[in-house]
Amino acid sequence: MRFYIKLVSIYIIFAFSIAYSSDFGLLKINSAITPSSSARIERAIRWAENMPLQGLIIQLNTPGGLLESTREIVQNILNSKVPIIVYVSPSGARAGSAGVFITLSAHIAAMAPGTNIGAAHPVGLQGSVDSTMNEKILNDATAFIRSIAQQRNRNVEWAEKAVRESISSTEQEALENRVIDLIAPDVDSLLSAVDSREITTAKGKVILSTKQAKVIEYEPSFRDKFLDLITNPNIAYILLLIGIYGILFELYNPGSIFPGVVGALSLILAAYSLQMLPVNYAGLALIILAIILFLLEIKITSYGLLTIGGLISLFIGSLMLIDAPGEFMKISLSLIITAVVVTFIFFTFIITLGIKAQFRRKSLGFDSLVGLEGRVIEEISPNKTGKILVKGEIWSAISDQVIPKDASVIVEKANSFTLFVKPK
Numbered sequence: 001m002r003f004y005i006k007l008v009s010i011y012i013i014f015a016f017s018i019a020y021s022s023d024f025g026l027l028k029i030n031s032a033i034t035p036s037s038s039a040r041i042e043r044a045i046r047w048a049e050n051m052p053l054q055g056l057i058i059q060l061n062t063p064g065g066l067l068e069s070t071r072e073i074v075q076n077i078l079n080s081k082v083p084i085i086v087y088v089s090p091s092g093a094r095a096g097s098a099g100v101f102i103t104l105s106a107h108i109a110a111m112a113p114g115t116n117i118g119a120a121h122p123v124g125l126q127g128s129v130d131s132t133m134n135e136k137i138l139n140d141a142t143a144f145i146r147s148i149a150q151q152r153n154r155n156v157e158w159a160e161k162a163v164r165e166s167i168s169s170t171e172q173e174a175l176e177n178r179v180i181d182l183i184a185p186d187v188d189s190l191l192s193a194v195d196s197r198e199i200t201t202a203k204g205k206v207i208l209s210t211k212q213a214k215v216i217e218y219e220p221s222f223r224d225k226f227l228d229l230i231t232n233p234n235i236a237y238i239l240l241l242i243g244i245y246g247i248l249f250e251l252y253n254p255g256s257i258f259p260g261v262v263g264a265l266s267l268i269l270a271a272y273s274l275q276m277l278p279v280n281y282a283g284l285a286l287i288i289l290a291i292i293l294f295l296l297e298i299k300i301t302s303y304g305l306l307t308i309g310g311l312i313s314l315f316i317g318s319l320m321l322i323d324a325p326g327e328f329m330k331i332s333l334s335l336i337i338t339a340v341v342v343t344f345i346f347f348t349f350i351i352t353l354g355i356k357a358q359f360r361r362k363s364l365g366f367d368s369l370v371g372l373e374g375r376v377i378e379e380i381s382p383n384k385t386g387k388i389l390v391k392g393e394i395w396s397a398i399s400d401q402v403i404p405k406d407a408s409v410i411v412e413k414a415n416s417f418t419l420f421v422k423p424k
Helices: 002-019 035-050 067-078 098-105 131-151 156-164 171-176 187-193 222-230 233-252 258-275 281-299 305-320 333-359
Strands: 024-029 055-060 084-088 094-096 108-111 116-118 168-170 198-201 204-207 215-217 373-378 386-390 393-398 408-415 418-423
Touching: 024 035, 035 055, 035 067, 035 222, 055 098, 055 187, 067 098, 067 131, 084 094, 084 098, 084 187, 094 098, 098 116, 098 131, 098 156, 108 171, 116 171, 131 156, 168 171, 187 215, 222 233, 222 258, 233 258, 233 281, 233 333, 281 305, 281 333, 305 333, 373 393, 386 418
Parallel strands: 024 055, 024 215, 055 084, 084 108, 094 116, 393 418
Antiparallel strands: 116 168, 198 204, 373 386, 373 408, 386 393, 408 418
8 A cells, every 4th residue: 555655656746847847948039020920939938838848038139020919929928827038138139129018028027238128119100101190009009018017017117118208228227127127147047046936927826946947949940930031021022023023934935834833932922921021002002013014015015114114113112012110121222123123134135125026027928038039040031930949949930130040139029929039
């Protein structure tokens, strides 16, 4: 009987140690906040809950990002069943704009020496909406950050100023203003500093035991890396251009297949990328207009007018395409200029070929023989039809002069299968 009691006790202790692992997860975010980073943080939190780990550290370095994605991240952190530590690191890193909301929402907020936090004023829609809508967006963001600060018992006044006045603070100032909980030079010192702290999660109260905790880094999946790649505005734009060029090549040279397949795949990927980004539909409409004008240029000889209109439409549409805060979420101007120049060169080539075709002698039918040189193989006279050899073919020929055999002649015109010639 005692043997079974000991066995059950050992099993309970073992199960308890597994259920309450002292290990901590680590997720590194070193980019703008996008739907991709939101999805990655959500998966990392679920991973930490299912392992199960004692908690998750989000090592953050971001200039900001999309407000909608930020809301999703904050919601996942606030409803996490494991403690979440947001750690602005390494030295030189920042938690700008969207990063402020994320840092304040953590159970424990920490910063490394030489980092800063702040400037959370929403700028994503400025310039494209009226002042009333801007005010609504600002008030909404202010209420959002105030509620986060209140829930985590942080400095509400500072949080509101970060949104309304775009204030920013160093790590020391953030600590003095109760924006963060502590400053730590590295992850190990961070875990030592939070040991024995009581945290209230969505599952209940937890006392951290982190002195001997091991750090397990969350490895991004192929899906994470792929989404990071194609949700980059520059990559999405390149995919869109490849799709456009592929379809245009296929239409210009039907049956080539490869350009059409590559173009179709690129357009599908571009559509997926753009639906994850804040697209300005006026910009997208201008790019579609550019495509229509380019297609018309292939079918109609406008001597470049349609191409010029398409290039202007493509350039303006590309500038307007991504409606996002800050330059870090915009399409590179150098990439846009390169795309317009390449498009100009491509269609200049097509236009040149089209203009040449207008003045080129017809290469089919009897008219294609006019102006060619031939050799008389049977005498020609005004009253007698003779024979000539033109381009390796024998033709009946007549002339208003007598032309002897083996003389050279020039074809003046063609009437059915009889050629009118003159001596060379």
